[in-house]
Each structure stands twice: as structure tokens, then as C-alpha cells.
Amino acid sequence: MLFLGKYYKLNAGNIIYMKTEQLIEKLRKSGFKVTPQRLAIFEAILSSREHPTADQVYEKVRETHPTISPATVYQTLHTLSRIGLVQEMGFSDGVSRFDPDTSPHINVICLGCRRIEDYKAESFDKLWAQVIKELGFKPVGQRIDVYTHCDKCTRT
Amino acid sequence: MLFLGKYYKLNAGNIIYMKTEQLIEKLRKSGFKVTPQRLAIFEAILSSREHPTADQVYEKVRETHPTISPATVYQTLHTLSRIGLVQEMGFSDGVSRFDPDTSPHINVICLGCRRIEDYKAESFDKLWAQVIKELGFKPVGQRIDVYTHCDKCTRT
DNA sequence: ATTTAAATAATAAACATTATTATCTTATAG
DNA sequence: CTATAAGATAATAATGTTTATTATTTAAAT
Structure with missing residues (x-):
């Protein structure tokens, strides 16, 4: 199986290849600037299949972007949620988790x-x-x- | 339509009459003591069809129990959730809401x-x-x- | 290269919820 | 009907995630 780009996404039971260029496209079309932080955060969610928390995303992104701020992670996660690239799931323990699969499942x-x-x-x-x-x-x-x-x- | 008791509950599309005695029974059977606060909190959720927040339940119960503590409301809501009388719904804004209908809907x-x-x-x-x-x-x-x-x- | 609007990092603040503890109440046993 | 023990409540302090604020930096258009 051939991956056409760095980013990919499971959606509606079919595999949809989400290349870097497509993510950039989606951000631009929605009026958001394309920043290295946003790309890294999106990649972090996609690469972990564990429905990570914001803090887990933060720790992951820190490996490659050591100066990133937690506030940026929170903001970006909401941004990605608003444009439909991730699903935010609130839980009663007060911690939200993020699912890269936004299709019904x-x-x-x-x-x-x-x-x-x-x-x-x-x-x-x-x-x-x-x-x-x-x-x-x-x-x-x-x-x-x-x-x-x-x-x-x-x-x- | 005749109501047989003070407490009632919509469940699985059928109306299930949940009388005070039945609530008491359920608490006892689960090893919890029956207290006026617990009865009042349960009644507050049942009487509001708005999926109230813990704070809304607190304000409601305060009308009849002016000295009740928010901590008691939180504890009791979790207790009721654990014995299956309410469904706790966490949201990403950090506020949980409580549904008296625990059946699939x-x-x-x-x-x-x-x-x-x-x-x-x-x-x-x-x-x-x-x-x-x-x-x-x-x-x-x-x-x-x-x-x-x-x-x-x-x-x- | 300049400019402008937006994003980031750092920090402080907000807020719902939980932990703690002394007091009080339920339920049980004598 | 009291005494007792386990549990619940009220009050308060503490926790921890998330948000607001602001100065600095950066993306992207001119």
C-alpha cells in the first residue's frame, strides 16, 4: 500500500489520504494562517490512535517544537475542531480528548x-x-x- | 393519566413511575443511606427536562434545602450516576450535564x-x-x- | 522590503470540580 | 428507646484543566 503524503486519515471506513498540501489548503480556505505549530499539532493527533488529551498532544509536539506553549495547543485544537478536522470529546473528569476520525462511528x-x-x-x-x-x-x-x-x- | 407517586421517569420510550419508595429501595440495595438531600437532588433532576448542570441542580435544591453544599450535590450526582439513575454527560467547556433518561436515545x-x-x-x-x-x-x-x-x- | 493582521509564548486568571475535616445523621444493635 | 458505628453533610481549601491577557514574533499580501 502506497502512502501519497505524510498525513493520512481514517474516515467513514475508507482510508483518506490527507497530504500536507491538503491540510494547508483547508486552513487557507478557512482563513487561517499556516504555521509549523498547526501542522505539528495536527500530525500529533493523526499519529496517535489513542484519542489523546490536549496535554498528551502538547508533550508529543514538544519533542519537535520545544518552545511551544500549551495555550497554542489548546487554541489550535479548537481551530481544527471548528474546521472539522478533529472531533473534540469532553468528559466528566474535565479532560477533553481528540479524535482524528470525524465520521460517524x-x-x-x-x-x-x-x-x-x-x-x-x-x-x-x-x-x-x-x-x-x-x-x-x-x-x-x-x-x-x-x-x-x-x-x-x-x-x- | 394517573401518577402513582411523586417521582417518575421517562425510560426507553415507556413511562416508568419511580416512586419515592422505589428510589429509597434502590439506594438501600446499593448500600447507600437514604437522606433528604439525595431525595431532593434526584427530584430536582427529574423535574427539569433541561439536562441541568450541577450548579443548576444546586440552585434548584437550595430553594427547599438552603444549607446544602455544592460538594454534596456533586457527590450525590456521581452516586446517582453510579447506580444508574442518571446519565452524566461531560462537555468540552468543562461543565457536565445530567440526564434522568439513562436509556438509549x-x-x-x-x-x-x-x-x-x-x-x-x-x-x-x-x-x-x-x-x-x-x-x-x-x-x-x-x-x-x-x-x-x-x-x-x-x-x- | 514593508506592512498589517494574525499567531505564538509566557504568564496570570478563571472556573468547575475534588479533597479534607469536623460535625451531624442514618441505620443498626443492644 | 438509647447507644454505637459507619457513613453523609457542610464548609473550606486545594486541584487541575482550560482560558484570558499581552508583548513579541511571524505569515502573507502589497
């Missing part, structure tokens, strides 16, 4: 270790299409969580 | 005014059951959000 979340695993049930796409149809409008986003206790957390 | 959320409206699509229950079946385990809870901008917020 199920987040399987362990209430013990707080691990999040994306899941695509076969029947889910059909369900969601039906739901949207009955709602009568096209949502600007969605979040589907299923809470459980994973095997590891059940044993202890 | 769709939260239609306006990103402008942050208003939440519960929605029951006709075919949803059956299709959701199918999704759960494919998952292969029974969740301890779920959250299905649809984000939009309501008419009022679109006009401005």
Missing part, C-alpha cells in the same frame, strides 16, 4: 482505564443513515459512545 | 445555545439492539449525540 470506552477504541459495527452505518433521515436535518457532527469495563478492568 | 445538541433535546427516532430502538448484538457485549451505558445549530441560532 462508535467509541467503545472503558470506564475503568478510560481507554477508547473506535468500532465499526456492520449494522451501524445503516442505523445512522436511518436516524439522519428521520431527524430531517444534516448534523454538523456526532458522538456515539458505548460504555463498558474492558477485560483487564473486569478482572481486577 | 439521541441527544440533539445545539452548538450555539447548548440546548439539548432528547429525540426518539421511530426505528432507533430496534436498530440499536442490532448494533449492540454485533458489539458482542452489553454496555453499562451509552451516549448518542447529534450536533447542530438550532433555528434560533442559525438566524443570528
